[in-house]
Amino acid sequence: MDGVIQLQxxxxxxxxxxxxxxxxxxxxxxxxxxxxxxxPDFVIEVVYLFFEDSERLLNxxxxxxxxxxVDFKKVDAHVHQLxxxxxxxxxxxxxxxxxxxxxxxxxxxxxxCLKCLQLIKHEYSLVKNKLETMFKLEKQVLVAGGSIPMH
Amino acid sequence: xxxxxxxxxxRGQDLDERPHVLAVDDSLVDxxxxxxxxISSACKVTTAENGQRALEFLGLGDGQHTNNSVSKVxxxxxxxxxxxxxxYELLKKVKESSNLREIPVVIVSSENVPTRIKxxxxxxxxxxxxxxxxxxxxxxxxxxxxxxxxxxxxRLCIGx
Numbered sequence: 528m529d530g531v532i533q534l535q536x537x538x539x540x541x542x543x544x545x546x547x548x549x550x551x552x553x554x555x556x557x558x559x560x561x562x563x564x565x566x567p568d569f570v571i572e573v574v575y576l577f578f579e580d581s582e583r584l585l586n587x588x589x590x591x592x593x594x595x596x597v598d599f600k601k602v603d604a605h606v607h608q609l610x611x612x613x614x615x616x617x618x619x620x621x622x623x624x625x626x627x628x629x630x631x632x633x634x635x636x637x638x639x640c641l642k643c644l645q646l647i648k649h650e651y652s653l654v655k656n657k658l659e660t661m662f663k664l665e666k667q668v669l670v671a672g673g674s675i676p677m678h
Numbered sequence: 679x680x681x682x683x684x685x686x687x688x689r690g691q692d693l694d695e696r697p698h699v700l701a702v703d704d705s706l707v708d709x710x711x712x713x714x715x716x717i718s719s720a721c722k723v724t725t726a727e728n729g730q731r732a733l734e735f736l737g738l739g740d741g742q743h744t745n746n747s748v749s750k751v752x753x754x755x756x757x758x759x760x761x762x763x764x765x766y767e768l769l770k771k772v773k774e775s776s777n778l779r780e781i782p783v784v785i786v787s788s789e790n791v792p793t794r795i796k797x798x799x800x801x802x803x804x805x806x807x808x809x810x811x812x813x814x815x816x817x818x819x820x821x822x823x824x825x826x827x828x829x830x831x832x833r834l835c836i837g838x
Contacts, residue, residue: 554810561714561813569714576707607759611788612707615810 531673538664539676545661550654555617559677574658577616581651584609588644592637602640603632609647620650680726680735697823698722702732702756702768703786708809712755715816724751729763732756733771736778751781752823757809758787758794766798773802782822786811 545551562569584605591601610625624647631639665675680700699721701712709725716723726732733739736751754772756765763771765785772778782804787794795806804822807815 554812557810557812558711561711561718563718566714573707573710573714576710580705580707604761607788608705611705611809614788615705615707615711617810 531668531671534664534668534671535673535676538661538668541661541664545657549619550657552617552619554615558616571662573616574662577612577618578655580612581609581621585644585648585651588647592640592644597635597637597640599632599635599640603629606632618654621647621654624650680724680731682722682724696720696722697752697820698724698750699753699755699819699823700724700726700732700735700751702726702729702754702760702765704728704757704760708757712811715811715813718813719816719820721820728760729756729765729768729771732768736772738771738775738778753782753784753819755784755786755819758785758798759789766794766801769798769801769803784819784822 546555558570558573587605588602588609591598591605606625606628610622610629613619613621613625624643628640628643628647631643668675699716701709701716701723703709703712703725704727706727709727713723713725724735726735730739732754734742736754754768756768758765765787769783769785772781772783779802783802784805784807785798785803786807786809788809790808798806805818807818
């Protein structure tokens with residue numbers, strides 16, 4: 528079944544690159560370890576919760592930062608939440624921007640905050656894209672009759 | 679609402695023997711993660727999205743007088759940073775209650791703040807853990823779980 532083996536190799540290579548490039552960290556492996564036959568969609572479910580949560584938070588951040596008088600406490604609270612959820616799923620690059628973002632909040636630096644918001648949006652859309660691609664590859668492997676290689 | 683879930687796979691164990699954990703966190707992602715971590719560690723889980731709901735589940739909500747849920751919870755694990763009632767405030771309320779004070783409470787936080795940790799431990803928290811939680815963290819938790827009416831069969835503290 529050369530086709531399956533090739534697809535599996537593609538998946539492994541792709542996933543490895545995500546770790547290498549810092550998009551994902553070890554916490555993502557934790558999620559994968561929690562997935563089994565009785566919970567075959569656990570990773571996808573958590574990741575999609577992360578997507579929904581993040582999009583909500585990014586909208587809130589845009590709104591809050593575009594006020595006349597920025598409520599930095601509110602901004603910080605949102606970033607804290609985003610930092611938490613990105614850390615919980617292993618979205619390392621998003622988490623790292625959150626850390627910088629919180630520093631700007633503490634300094635009440637709106638320009639810095641706005642820059643971070645742009646950066647977070649960028650990193651978020653990158654990791655979203657990468658994860659969706661990875662899920663597609665996984666599905667291809669399964670459809671071809673193969674199983675997902677465990678790390 | 680507090681929601682309960684149970685593992686779909688039974689290993690021939692009497693389901694009532696499983697320790698019951700109340701997990702409190704305002705983050706949906708983290709609630710899902712802790713739930714899965716606990717279930718995969720053979721626990722029964724009830725999640726609550728804030729301290730108020732947690733207290734209601736424990737029978738300590740405003741206007742409640744019954745405590746029929748009390749004997750069923752072996753451990754409370756709560757996030758520290760939550761809007762409204764913090765995990766610390768929830769810890770205090772539990773420890774102030776004559777019905778609930780024996781229940782071990784574990785605080786989790788994404789931030790490693792020594793004064794925060796000290797404060798929680800002084801208030802009676804069993805342990806303070808850093809997020810994100812991993813399987814190895816949850817295994818540690820089993821040693822903290824309070825024995826219920828069923829005598830501990832000695833398996834709880836043995837690592838798997």
